Amino acid sequence: MTEQRDIRIHVPVLARVEGEGALHLTVRNNRIETLQLNIYEPPRLFEKLLEGREYHEVPDMVARICGICPVAYQMCAVTALEQIFGMQGSPRVQAMRRVFYCGEWIQSHALHIHLLAAPDFLGFDSAPEMARDYPDEVRRGLRLQALGNRLIALLGARSVHPVGACVGGFHHAPGAAQTDALIAELEQALPDAAALITWVAALDLPDDRQDFCSVSLRHEHEYPMMQGRLVSDQGLDIPIEDYAQHFTEHQVSHSTALHATLKGKPFLVGPLARMNLNSDRLPDSTAAILAQTGIRFPSANMFHSIVARAAEIHFAISEAIRLLKSVTGPGTVRSAVTPRAGTGYACTEAPRGVLWHRYRTDAEGNIRSARIVPPTSQNQARIEQDIARSLQAFGLDRLEDALRLRAETVIRNYDPCISCATHFLKLKVDRR
Amino acid sequence: MAGAKTRVAVHKFSSCDGCQLAFLNMGEALLTLFEQVELVHFAEAGPLNPGTVVDISFVEGSLSTAADLQRIRAIRANSDFLVTLGACATAGGLQALRNIADKGDWVASVYATPETISLLENVTPISAQVKVDLEIHGCPVNSRQVTATLRSLLAGITPLDERDKLCLECKRRQHVCVMVTQGMPCMGPVTRTGCGALCPGIGRDCYACYGAAENINMSSLGRHFSTLQLNPAQISHRFVSFNSADPAFTPEPAADTARDD
Amino acid sequence: MSLALHGPAAAEIIACKQESASIVSLTLRLSDRALADRFEFQPGQFNMLYLYGAGEIPVSISSDPSSPDPLVHTIRDVGRISHGLVRLRPGDRIGLRGPFGRGWPVEDACRRDVIVITGGLGCAPVIPVIDYVIQRRRDYGRLIIMQGVKHSDDLIWRARYDAWAEQPDTQVLLAADVGDRQWNGTVGPVTGLFKQAQLRTGNSMAFLCGPEPMIRACVQQLLEKGLPPDRIWISMERNMQCALGQCGHCQFGARFVCRDGPVFCYADIRHLFGRKGF
Numbered sequence: 001m002t003e004q005r006d007i008r009i010h011v012p013v014l015a016r017v018e019g020e021g022a023l024h025l026t027v028r029n030n031r032i033e034t035l036q037l038n039i040y041e042p043p044r045l046f047e048k049l050l051e052g053r054e055y056h057e058v059p060d061m062v063a064r065i066c067g068i069c070p071v072a073y074q075m076c077a078v079t080a081l082e083q084i085f086g087m088q089g090s091p092r093v094q095a096m097r098r099v100f101y102c103g104e105w106i107q108s109h110a111l112h113i114h115l116l117a118a119p120d121f122l123g124f125d126s127a128p129e130m131a132r133d134y135p136d137e138v139r140r141g142l143r144l145q146a147l148g149n150r151l152i153a154l155l156g157a158r159s160v161h162p163v164g165a166c167v168g169g170f171h172h173a174p175g176a177a178q179t180d181a182l183i184a185e186l187e188q189a190l191p192d193a194a195a196l197i198t199w200v201a202a203l204d205l206p207d208d209r210q211d212f213c214s215v216s217l218r219h220e221h222e223y224p225m226m227q228g229r230l231v232s233d234q235g236l237d238i239p240i241e242d243y244a245q246h247f248t249e250h251q252v253s254h255s256t257a258l259h260a261t262l263k264g265k266p267f268l269v270g271p272l273a274r275m276n277l278n279s280d281r282l283p284d285s286t287a288a289i290l291a292q293t294g295i296r297f298p299s300a301n302m303f304h305s306i307v308a309r310a311a312e313i314h315f316a317i318s319e320a321i322r323l324l325k326s327v328t329g330p331g332t333v334r335s336a337v338t339p340r341a342g343t344g345y346a347c348t349e350a351p352r353g354v355l356w357h358r359y360r361t362d363a364e365g366n367i368r369s370a371r372i373v374p375p376t377s378q379n380q381a382r383i384e385q386d387i388a389r390s391l392q393a394f395g396l397d398r399l400e401d402a403l404r405l406r407a408e409t410v411i412r413n414y415d416p417c418i419s420c421a422t423h424f425l426k427l428k429v430d431r432r
Numbered sequence: 433m434a435g436a437k438t439r440v441a442v443h444k445f446s447s448c449d450g451c452q453l454a455f456l457n458m459g460e461a462l463l464t465l466f467e468q469v470e471l472v473h474f475a476e477a478g479p480l481n482p483g484t485v486v487d488i489s490f491v492e493g494s495l496s497t498a499a500d501l502q503r504i505r506a507i508r509a510n511s512d513f514l515v516t517l518g519a520c521a522t523a524g525g526l527q528a529l530r531n532i533a534d535k536g537d538w539v540a541s542v543y544a545t546p547e548t549i550s551l552l553e554n555v556t557p558i559s560a561q562v563k564v565d566l567e568i569h570g571c572p573v574n575s576r577q578v579t580a581t582l583r584s585l586l587a588g589i590t591p592l593d594e595r596d597k598l599c600l601e602c603k604r605r606q607h608v609c610v611m612v613t614q615g616m617p618c619m620g621p622v623t624r625t626g627c628g629a630l631c632p633g634i635g636r637d638c639y640a641c642y643g644a645a646e647n648i649n650m651s652s653l654g655r656h657f658s659t660l661q662l663n664p665a666q667i668s669h670r671f672v673s674f675n676s677a678d679p680a681f682t683p684e685p686a687a688d689t690a691r692d693d
Numbered sequence: 694m695s696l697a698l699h700g701p702a703a704a705e706i707i708a709c710k711q712e713s714a715s716i717v718s719l720t721l722r723l724s725d726r727a728l729a730d731r732f733e734f735q736p737g738q739f740n741m742l743y744l745y746g747a748g749e750i751p752v753s754i755s756s757d758p759s760s761p762d763p764l765v766h767t768i769r770d771v772g773r774i775s776h777g778l779v780r781l782r783p784g785d786r787i788g789l790r791g792p793f794g795r796g797w798p799v800e801d802a803c804r805r806d807v808i809v810i811t812g813g814l815g816c817a818p819v820i821p822v823i824d825y826v827i828q829r830r831r832d833y834g835r836l837i838i839m840q841g842v843k844h845s846d847d848l849i850w851r852a853r854y855d856a857w858a859e860q861p862d863t864q865v866l867l868a869a870d871v872g873d874r875q876w877n878g879t880v881g882p883v884t885g886l887f888k889q890a891q892l893r894t895g896n897s898m899a900f901l902c903g904p905e906p907m908i909r910a911c912v913q914q915l916l917e918k919g920l921p922p923d924r925i926w927i928s929m930e931r932n933m934q935c936a937l938g939q940c941g942h943c944q945f946g947a948r949f950v951c952r953d954g955p956v957f958c959y960a961d962i963r964h965l966f967g968r969k970g971f
């Protein structure tokens with residue numbers, strides 16, 4: 001590059017992400033001067049509005065933090081509150097909760113892969129455009145998404161802000177006929193899910209290896225979802241109650257989402273982090289399909305996130321089939337609750353990664369305080385770091401449009417949920 | 433509208449994105465939707481043209497910053513028919529609970545440097561700021577509601593404003609009444625129909641996520657709740673939650689109860 | 694009873710005819726040819742026409758039952774769904790389920806005189822009866838058709854009335870509350886036509902359809918002229934949702950208009966007919 005080039009790119013609203021945000025990028029003389037993932041969605045202050053509410057209202061209220069992963073919020077809330085009240089779901093209830101959660105992974109991942117991420121890798125601006133050239137792939141994705149939604153609805157009556165779960169278990173058990181019908185559908189969907197893994201692995205994904213720290217839950221024998229310890233690939237191994245002692249959240253002026261760091265450094269949560277730390281916990285059937293793609297986990301290529309998502313869809317379908325066989329039948333799925341004062345914690349793997357809740361209650365079970373750390377605020381610092389490194393590797397001398405698209409692709413690859421992070425994303429790039 | 437495809441925009445304000453999913457969760461029917469209308473702006477689905485003139489705008493979310501006010505006015509000016517989508521847009525949503533609290537305190541307790549967060553005094557529903565042609569209620573709204581609205585508009589007829597009480601839908605589905613048989617404080621008698629009577633269908637009491645129905649008698653239901661051993665705070669929580677900025681739900685039923693007793 | 698489509702089947706509009714300012718006849722054909730081949734209906738039965746996603750309404754079948762493909766529905770633009778239906782164009786699709794209800798007892802009327810009395814668009818469900826009788830002219834006695842409209846402009850199918858009037862032993866009588874200069878029928882309510890009607894109530898059967906006050910007045914006249922209540926048949930209209938006797942919207946006393954009607958024998962409903970609240 002001989003001449004000095006100052007470029008200003010302004011992307012006011014970032015498309016195909018959940019929530020509203022912008023990216024502000026200043027490139028001067030082929031060096032990134034400022035780079036801000038600017039989350040401007042107004043804060044909704046959920047933690048505060050939970051105060052004074054009764055414990056049984058919490059699952060329905062926290063669901064409204066995110067329309068795409070309400071199950072994750074509900075499951076964290078019931079787990080933390082049950083911990084305070086000295087109870088734990090029966091094995092059947094725990095199986096139901098895991099199935100419920102599987103539905104959300106399937107739904108959320110299928111939506112992200114097909115409607116949000118894949119257009120980037122195939123050269124389209126949007127899923128409707130992509131659907132013209134790839135109708136079968138888009139249909140397959142929409143079918144999988146719908147299947148995940150039906151799985152959620154089996155236990156929760158609807159897929160967005162389901163109404164079935166409560167502190168103590170579930171309001172109802174699914175009927176045997178409906179459950180059997182869904183098991184049959186899930187079995188039929190396995191080939192679709194297998195084909196999906198192969199398809200995303202064959203996409204022209206950028207080969208962008210980076211050094212980052214993966215964080216996720218880890219369980220003794222399961223692929224992690226609702227239980228386990230928090231671990232990282234750099235030696236972290238703590239009980240979930242200790243989260244706040246290791247991870248710090250701080251406010252940055254360009255964002256209404258809090259940034260979280262581990263020992264002062266960015267880290268990654270989400271499907272790739274889970275896969276990097278737990279691929280040995282996948283069922284053989286999923287692992288075998290993955291092995292054929294030639295992609296190995298752990299992987300340092302951030303764009304392998306989409307492959308991790310596809311693999312998790314296959315896993316979640318298999319897991320739901322396995323567990324659903326045991327959830328029907330007579331008997332209650334709801335235990336009586338005796339509220340008491342205390343502090344409870346929960347940490348689960350939302351589709352986008354680690355979600356951490358802490359509640360304090362009074363003796364009647366009313367909420368005294370709540371603290372919620374969603375996955376996207378944990379990833380935010382990591383996304384900024386990734387954009388900088390990716391653009392550097394991509395070449396800052398490229399055309400403005402190409403730079404912007406790459407930056408957006410990087411962001412979308414995280415499936416950031418700005419609503420969760422209580423924020424939204426716009427991209428502003430200034431080159432001066 | 434004959435000839436050219438109907439132009440549709442989906443906008444978002446402060447919300448959880450759950451109502452937009454009524455579009456994205458249509459399954460394979462989503463492809464039919466893409467064929468039948470021209471989606472001009474729908475950030476989450478891809479197309480970005482926030483400032484263009486359209487036939488129909490769907491708006492999700494409530495207004496909570498000064499920039500929101502400007503944006504909604506522009507959307508109104510650009511839209512032939514404006515539909516609000518869900519509790520956030522029609523009745524403030526859960527976040528409107530902050531209207532009844534001390535905001536400064538709230539922001540400070542969540543954010544370390546609250547000065548950088550600029551919020552309006554109150555979270556407001558869209559109709560408090562601009563004219564709205566149709567309000568679709570629900571938290572979340574479902575695909576059936578948005579499809580019915582779109583199909584009506586495409587057919588050149590007025591979409592139906594569903595205002596019946598949930599109880600009617602509940603009875604039509606032959607659910608056993610959870611209030612009568614189990615003494616649960618069901619909000620069905622004052623809640624708007626549309627969800628499919630989901631909660632009574634699984635044996636739980638409705639918590640009014642669809643907002644207020646027409647011609648409701650809140651104080652009577654509030655009084656009934658007090659006979660079910662709910663204290664005034666619990667009764668007011670029943671009404672003041674997901675649709676707290678809906679004027680139909682604002683009188684304090686608990687206070688009413690106290691006066692009557 | 695013939696096959697009834699309980700879920701909506703796609704049907705394509707193949708022709709639209711503007712009958713008057715607010716009335717349109719839609720000719721339509723079931724897209725599934727196998728279904729179309731099996732589709733049969735009785736005179737007086739109705740279909741539920743579904744404007745996709747927006748809603749559906751009951752509409753009588755006004756074409757000839759002996760050729761059920763294509764079907765004709767004549768619709769007056771009065772409200773939400775009917776307004777959408779009259780705006781449809783050839784090639785558009787709607788959903789159709791039916792046929793529903795109990796039609797006219799045309800076979801029981803065999804060898805009797807047939808009296809058809811209609812008001813406004815009430816003629817639509819009775820057209821198939823007239824077609825039926827005319828095709829089997831020798832099996833029936835005298836055919837008397839009495840039709841009333843509010844304004845002479847509202848009279849649709851003028852040519853058909855003229856053609857029927859040419860048939861043997863057939864009397865066609867028309868009345869308009871308000872007639873324009875060309876109007877050569879009676880001016881006044883349809884009851885005014887009774888003076889001219891060559892009624893032989895001893896062996897007749899009457900089929901009535903139209904606004905309820907008009908029907909009440911005509912039934913009164915028929916009874917006075919000696920027609921027994923069990924030979925008076927009335928087609929009733931009620932708001933409907935399911936057309937399957939489930940939802941209760943069209944309940945009429947102990948009966949459902951969709952399932953037990955729309956055609957009722959006056960003898961069965963006279964205790965309710967015309968009473969407020971039913």
Ligand SMILES: Cc1cc2nc3c(=O)[nH]c(=O)nc-3n(C[C@H](O)[C@H](O)[C@H](O)COP(=O)(O)OP(=O)(O)OC[C@H]3O[C@@H](n4cnc5c(N)ncnc54)[C@H](O)[C@@H]3O)c2cc1C
Nearest residue numbers: 750751752753767768769771772773774775817930931955
């Ligand atoms: C068995 C049967 C057969 C039928 N056959 C035919 C037929 O062959 N042809 C035909 O045209 N019709 C027929 N009808 C009648 C037809 O079904 C109704 O006209 C139709 O249901 C009206 O629905 P809509 O959505 O168009 O009107 P709606 O919007 O439901 O309105 C219905 C009536 O209510 C009035 N209305 C609407 N809203 C209001 C309001 N807010 N306040 C006061 N009044 C209001 C309208 O002006 C209209 O008169 C039949 C009905 C039945 C039961």
Ligand code: SF4
Nearest residue numbers: 450518519520571572
């Ligand atoms: S109304 Fe409910 S579902 Fe819709 S955006 Fe608001 S919080 Fe989400």
Ligand code: SF4
Nearest residue numbers: 599602609610618620
């Ligand atoms: S359960 Fe609730 S909605 Fe159903 S009838 Fe009873 S009060 Fe109404």
Ligand code: SF4
Nearest residue numbers: 627631638639640641
């Ligand atoms: S029953 Fe009530 S709370 Fe439950 S989904 Fe319907 S409106 Fe919402």
